[in-house]
Amino acid sequence: MPDFQQQLREVALRVTRPRLAVLEAVHAHPHADTESIIASARALLPEVSHQAVYDSLHTLTDAGLVRSIKPAGSVARYETRTGDNHHHVVCRSCGEIADVDCAVGHVPCLTASDSHGFVIDEAEVIYWGLCPDCTSRPQ
């Protein structure tokens, strides 16, 4: 279990109980949506407000301690695995998300053939398909 208190100090953020609870919740349930994170955080800190969770998630995302994912058709989801350029595979049927590393190399697809003058700093890849459960249980 990472030292979340330490992580917060390293990015010059105040150590507050809501933030610790949110970090722990996101770490324990990768790819969880905000509602689930609120529930998990309240297991640790019963009176935390939903707004504090939203604020914490934004702050932690800006600081790079958590990463948010928003596949089309899904609400925002969060994870603590950051800074390693991994991607996600999303089930079209049930919305299940899993991590994947791109086969192409360290900086996959970062080179667009013609970027129209844009200065690109990140390539985000979402693989769409069916998870094992939904594949074996059609309809």
Next chain:
Amino acid sequence: MPDFQQQLREVALRVTRPRLAVLEAVHAHPHADTESIIASARALLPEVSHQAVYDSLHTLTDAGLVRSIKPAGSVARYETRTGDNHHHVVCRSCGEIADVDCAVGHVPCLTASDSHGFVIDEAEVIYWGLCPDCTSRPQ
């Protein structure tokens, strides 16, 4: 200008004035959001309801005549360029979107190293960065 009436018939959809107006609007303004499409469609068909536009966009998307894009932090956007596996670059500052072809080849990044048993049918890539305007005009 493509024959939208013909396109609708080819996918067994009824040819209605709202659908023609929506197709024409999306074709004329690639990457436009729903509100803009409603406005453009009303230039052609003044009394069209927002619900008809939403319905048409869904139907046309399901039929493959238009494609929707939902970058994180943006509302849904649409384009008529479909079926060619191109990707998008999105400006973090102003939200501007441009098309890009992936340099890697025809099926970029479609091979994940470990897909956790998912059956993958599409890889969606979004490049994040700054557009030329926002690069030259910082802050």
Next chain:
DNA sequence: CTGCCGATCTTGACTGATTCAAGAAAGATG
């Protein structure tokens, strides 16, 4: 050309994730 049937459209209300705002509480620093 006319009538019918089901798909599609209009109207209007509603939902729900996320945001905004004002005041209260609580980290951090000296």
Next chain:
DNA sequence: CATCTTTCTTGAATCAGTCAAGATCGGCAG
């Protein structure tokens, strides 16, 4: 411990998108 901000609580608001009921229209059969 005192002070100054930042952060949190509370409660309301926003807004893209959806739902539902009835009216209308496109396509096809006669």
